[in-house]
Amino acid sequence: MTRLRQALVTGANRGLGLEFVRQLLVRGDRVIAACRHPGKATALNTLAGEHPGRLHVLPLDVAAPKSHAELARELPLVLGDGDDPGKGSLDLLVNNAGVLHSGERFGQLAAANFEDSFRVNAMAPLLLTQALAPLLADGARVTNVSSQLGSIANCNRFGTPSYNISKAAQNMVTRLLAHALAERGIVVVALHPGWVQTDMGGKDATLDAAAAVAGLLRTIDAAGMEASGSFLDWQGQPLPW
Ligand SMILES: NC(=O)c1ccc[n+]([C@@H]2O[C@H](COP(=O)([O-])OP(=O)(O)OC[C@H]3O[C@@H](n4cnc5c(N)ncnc54)[C@H](OP(=O)(O)O)[C@@H]3O)[C@@H](O)[C@H]2O)c1
Numbered sequence: 131m132t133r134l135r136q137a138l139v140t141g142a143n144r145g146l147g148l149e150f151v152r153q154l155l156v157r158g159d160r161v162i163a164a165c166r167h168p169g170k171a172t173a174l175n176t177l178a179g180e181h182p183g184r185l186h187v188l189p190l191d192v193a194a195p196k197s198h199a200e201l202a203r204e205l206p207l208v209l210g211d212g213d214d215p216g217k218g219s220l221d222l223l224v225n226n227a228g229v230l231h232s233g234e235r236f237g238q239l240a241a242a243n244f245e246d247s248f249r250v251n252a253m254a255p256l257l258l259t260q261a262l263a264p265l266l267a268d269g270a271r272v273t274n275v276s277s278q279l280g281s282i283a284n285c286n287r288f289g290t291p292s293y294n295i296s297k298a299a300q301n302m303v304t305r306l307l308a309h310a311l312a313e314r315g316i317v318v319v320a321l322h323p324g325w326v327q328t329d330m331g332g333k334d335a336t337l338d339a340a341a342a343v344a345g346l347l348r349t350i351d352a353a354g355m356e357a358s359g360s361f362l363d364w365q366g367q368p369l370p371w
Pocket of ligand 1: 140141142143144145146147165166167190191192193194225226227228229250275276277278322323324325326327328329330331332335
């Protein structure tokens, strides 16, 4: 019998993160759903009840490296090790948690938004992946949920600067991680989910979360080593940096 694939999703309590969890469970994976307040994560706790032993909800504030270390300590207990040497490792890490401070205007920009966005959107995917690297299986996949707003080539107006700048930095994180993890055959990709109906995307967005995540998972599954370090959209099409 082949072992269950194991995946960890950050920012898993709502939006795209929650939909990742749903679809990973449906396809049969074991899932670790990380979020800031597991006690308040009603949808996740309901899902955990519906999938006994296959969904674990763990605390994680991606902006706090101490929280990364705590998660790295706790994870082996959840992943288990048993007789199968691969059983105790992660096959997929989805760095999904993100923040967008809306309403920023040139002339009134505040440092606090930049600091928060940089911590959550750029620093966290790098430092969390570093903290969890010993628990990633050789050949695993790491997905950084990016945005086309982080594309420097496609920037054609002034808007959401703390978000755009931090996502551009996150794209560099993807390239750097691809190099750091290449010798272990770990594929690292930056994925733009499309404009999606979530709290962040708003109700006018063109895609629902189910369609976006289905496309993202297809793209992740199709990505081999040749795609590591690339920036793709939810349909697997390359985006310019
Ligand atoms: N929706 C879109 O149209 C769109 C487009 C392009 C890219 N994206 C990207 O897709 C990802 C998911 O976005 P979404 O639309 O699902 O946004 P969302 O509905 O606003 O959800 C954001 C998630 O990130 C979590 N988060 C924020 N700061 C965190 C922290 N410090 N520690 C842990 N979790 C934290 C939130 O947790 P709390 O509930 O605790 O706040 C929430 O679970 C983000 O990286 C976003 O930039 C979205």
